[in-house]
Amino acid sequence: MAAHEAVLVLRGDSIERLATLKASISVDDPDAFSIEMKPEELELHIIVQSDNMRTLRNTMDDILACITAVEVTLEHIE
Numbered sequence: 001m002a003a004h005e006a007v008l009v010l011r012g013d014s015i016e017r018l019a020t021l022k023a024s025i026s027v028d029d030p031d032a033f034s035i036e037m038k039p040e041e042l043e044l045h046i047i048v049q050s051d052n053m054r055t056l057r058n059t060m061d062d063i064l065a066c067i068t069a070v071e072v073t074l075e076h077i078e
Contacts, residue, residue, distance in 0.1 A: 002049035004056045008063065010044040017074065018044045024070040025063055032059050 012018040015037075022035055022044055036045040046063060050056040 008046040
């Protein structure tokens with residue numbers, strides 16, 4: 001078990017949008033984090049674990065940057 005853990009919970013208005021967000025970050029670094037889809041709650045849980053706090057923070061920063069870019073793109077498309 002890693003010394004540090006952070007969980008990012010994203011709530012959406014549709015399972016399709018959450019699935020798009022999941023797909024956008026799934027290819028990044030699959031060993032650095034795990035993703036759990038909770039369709040019944042319209043939630044996406046991203047769990048990052050690391051023995052190093054700086055690595056955990058950098059991974060979370062990368063994930064948030066990716067999600068932000070996808071959300072901006074989706075808003076322009078819609």
